[in-house]
Amino acid sequence: xxxxxxxxxxxxxxxxxxxxxxxxxxxxxxxxxxxxxxxxxxxxxxxxxxxxxxxxxxxxxxxxxxxxxxxxxxxxxxxxxxxxxxxxxxxxxxxxxxxxxxxxxxxxxxxxxxxxxxxxxxxxxxxxxxxxxxxxxxxxxxxxxxxxxxxxxxxxxxxxxxxxxxxxxxxxxxxxxxxxxxxxxxxxxxxxxxxxxxx
Numbered sequence: 001x002x003x004x005x006x007x008x009x010x011x012x013x014x015x016x017x018x019x020x021x022x023x024x025x026x027x028x029x030x031x032x033x034x035x036x037x038x039x040x041x042x043x044x045x046x047x048x049x050x051x052x053x054x055x056x057x058x059x060x061x062x063x064x065x066x067x068x069x070x071x072x073x074x075x076x077x078x079x080x081x082x083x084x085x086x087x088x089x090x091x092x093x094x095x096x097x098x099x100x101x102x103x104x105x106x107x108x109x110x111x112x113x114x115x116x117x118x119x120x121x122x123x124x125x126x127x128x129x130x131x132x133x134x135x136x137x138x139x140x141x142x143x144x145x146x147x148x149x150x151x152x153x154x155x156x157x158x159x160x161x162x163x164x165x166x167x168x169x170x171x172x173x174x175x176x177x178x179x180x181x182x183x184x185x186x187x188x189x190x191x192x193x194x195x196x197x198x199x
Contacts, residue, residue: 001196007070008046013063017100020107021066026073026198027107028191031128032114034080037144040178041114042067042075045188052077062090064101073195076108082124102131110194111139112187113165117146117157117175121164129165139171140190146177 014020021027032038039052051067065077078101079094086094101107111132115121121129132139143161146154158173167173172190176183 001072001192001199003072003192003195004070005046008048008051008075009068010051011066011068011074013065014097015063016097017104020064020101020104021074022106024106025068026109026195027076028073028110028112028194029076029078029108030112030114031078031132032080032144033082033116033122033124036080036114036116037178038077038080038114041142041144041176041187042077044178044181044184045075045191062094064097069195072199073191081128082122098131102135105136108135108137109198110191111135111137112142112191113139114142114144115161115165117143117154117161118148120160126165129167133166138194140187141165141167141171141173142176142183142187143173144176144178146175146182147179 012019012021030038030042042052043049046069052065062079064079067075067077069075078098081094113125113128113132115125141161143158149157154175158175162173174183174186174190176187
């Protein structure tokens with residue numbers, strides 16, 4: 001499927017279930033901890049500097065942000081999680097929003113979970129992986145910050161991510177560097193193949 005990635009536009013920021021687009025276009029959802037570089041991954045994929053806003057302080061994205069790509073599919077930027085300085089009320093609001101979003105199986109068609117390639121996934125990461133697994137939709141894990149690892153550490157770190165998140169063999173773990181662009185082609189091919197199947 002040919003897609004013009006330059007035709008990427010921010011379309012809306014959803015704070016409640018009635019804001020979710022329901023036009024049947026494929027929705028590729030990105031989730032990750034507040035400081036894992038999720039916005040940077042999206043920007044790298046689209047060759048844009050700041051389409052997805054890179055927050056100076058983690059935890060700034062408290063809504064679900066929708067980007068329409070070439071009028072063919074959405075990239076959905078889910079609010080970051082696990083940031084300690086967010087108030088209890090804000091965390092609860094986040095939880096409700098995410099529950100509503102995951103409960104509606106007409107929305108997400110493909111999930112992308114961003115983790116930090118350097119570290120063992122956190123308890124919050126494990127919870128998010130369970131949400132993706134429970135959705136019944138295909139998903140992949142993107143191990144960002146690959147450029148911060150030595151070559152000799154990569155294989156064992158990816159294996160640790162797979163094991164900690166309890167991923168079966170069908171779930172891809174893609175080593176990625178938003179900084180350098182490693183893994184971009186593989187991730188893009190996965191997303192475009194998926195979007196092509198759903199159009």
